Amino acid sequence: MEMKEEKRILVARSSLPPFEEYVEKIRPLWDSVWLTNMGENHEALSRELAEYLKVPYVSLFTNGHLALELCIQGLGLSGEVITTPFTFASTTQAIVRCGLTPVFADINPKDYTIDADRIEDLITEKTSAIIPVHVYGNICDVEKIDAIAKKHGLKVIYDAAHAFGVTYKGKGIGNFGDASMFSFHATKVFHTIEGGAITTGNEELVSLLYKTRDFGIRDEETVDSIGPNAKMNEFQAVMGRCNLLHLPEELKKREAVVERYRMHLSNVAGLAVSEPQEDVTPNFAYFPIVVDETVFGHTRDEIKDALEAHNIFARKYFYPLTNRMECYEGRFADADVPVAARTADRVLTLPMSASLEQEDVDRICSVILSLR
Numbered sequence: 001m002e003m004k005e006e007k008r009i010l011v012a013r014s015s016l017p018p019f020e021e022y023v024e025k026i027r028p029l030w031d032s033v034w035l036t037n038m039g040e041n042h043e044a045l046s047r048e049l050a051e052y053l054k055v056p057y058v059s060l061f062t063n064g065h066l067a068l069e070l071c072i073q074g075l076g077l078s079g080e081v082i083t084t085p086f087t088f089a090s091t092t093q094a095i096v097r098c099g100l101t102p103v104f105a106d107i108n109p110k111d112y113t114i115d116a117d118r119i120e121d122l123i124t125e126k127t128s129a130i131i132p133v134h135v136y137g138n139i140c141d142v143e144k145i146d147a148i149a150k151k152h153g154l155k156v157i158y159d160a161a162h163a164f165g166v167t168y169k170g171k172g173i174g175n176f177g178d179a180s181m182f183s184f185h186a187t188k189v190f191h192t193i194e195g196g197a198i199t200t201g202n203e204e205l206v207s208l209l210y211k212t213r214d215f216g217i218r219d220e221e222t223v224d225s226i227g228p229n230a231k232m233n234e235f236q237a238v239m240g241r242c243n244l245l246h247l248p249e250e251l252k253k254r255e256a257v258v259e260r261y262r263m264h265l266s267n268v269a270g271l272a273v274s275e276p277q278e279d280v281t282p283n284f285a286y287f288p289i290v291v292d293e294t295v296f297g298h299t300r301d302e303i304k305d306a307l308e309a310h311n312i313f314a315r316k317y318f319y320p321l322t323n324r325m326e327c328y329e330g331r332f333a334d335a336d337v338p339v340a341a342r343t344a345d346r347v348l349t350l351p352m353s354a355s356l357e358q359e360d361v362d363r364i365c366s367v368i369l370s371l372r
């Protein structure tokens with residue numbers, strides 16, 4: 001008898017609004033024929049997001065990565081930037097592509113964000129900024145980081161690619177530091193297919209970003225800053241406006257998935273599962289586990305392989321550490337980041353999306369637990 005193939009489950013799966021709803025909202029574009037360059041939907045989405053994220057300004061971009069690069073450029077950073085290597089390639093690539101030197105700080109083993117107690121030791125006369133990452137939607141110690149930055153006259157840009165909608169003590173997470181970058185990539189809690197944003201309270205930065213994402217053009221005859229093309233188009237903006245309407249359902253479904261994972265995995269010896277952070281409203285963006293093979297009896301890679309044998313594709317977000325990526329070989333000073341190294345070697349990000357059913361989570365967990 002032929003075996004039925006097990007349902008394929010990937011690490012992420014984009015949520016889409018109902019087809020008719022999207023079509024209805026893009027229909028007017030056939031009349032206006034205004035498809036990009038800060039159109040009506042672009043402007044409406046930035047207002048709607050400012051309200052949702054509880055921030056003064058939202059500048060939209062074609063993706064999160066270019067948003068980060070333009071923000072680094074816009075704040076005039078130079079020399080060295082303190083950041084962590086436990087992140088997606090984008091964070092470090094943005095720093096390096098802007099001509100700056102990343103100085104890598106270690107992370108803390110609790111939530112995998114920058115260890116704020118390690119920052120001051122890394123500050124030199126060349127340091128201009130800190131770029132910490134709210135990895136998996138876990139927020140950094142924003143109070144400590146902002147205080148250190150103030151004391152030393154440094155700028156702070158948070159890589160909040162994963163932290164859409166997260167609040168700390170009731171405040172939108174995009175209010176901390178000088179600016180924050182959010183990613184609206186298709187795999188995120190909220191998406192515009194590709195897309196991203198900078199949130200800031202700095203009006204000057206907002207006006208500068210308005211131009212630099214459009215080649216630095218001020219008006220038809222004046223180009224007074226340097227920039228690429230990083231504009232979000234109307235089809236992306238409409239996708240965002242539709243998705244924003246469905247966000248409450250999206251979050252509810254994700255929360256149910258996280259609860260189910262926690263039910264199965266929270267008390268398993270040798271598996272560390274992220275715990276809720278105090279005073280934080282989470283967004284259930286990712287579900288990482290960190291495997292201590294000496295206790296669990298199997299390595300992270302063995303768990304990943306076992307899942308793949310059942311058509312389940314977890315990912316090693318984030319391995320390798322960005323300072324170990326081939327493109328940087330021999331380029332930067334060796335970083336003293338033992339916690340980040342240990343975590344990158346042991347972390348596995350389990351499938352996470354609003355489309356996962358409870359039985360899918362049960363299946364994923366039973367493959368993991370049956371290894372013991």
Ligand code: T4K
Pocket residue numbers: 010011012013014063064065066087088090091133159161162182183184185186187195196317
């Ligand atoms: N900073 C941080 C900390 C980030 O994590 C990211 C992006 C950025 C900055 C930069 O932001 P963006 O410039 O991207 O806005 C994915 C995403 O492409 C990337 O946005 C994200 N981080 C990263 C963590 O994950 P990959 O290379 O792992 O994607 P990929 O193609 O392997 O897709 C993963 C899974 O997602 C697939 O197995 C299935 C699902 N998927 C994927 C696509 C493309 C969908 O369901 N629909 C889709 O359209 O990077």
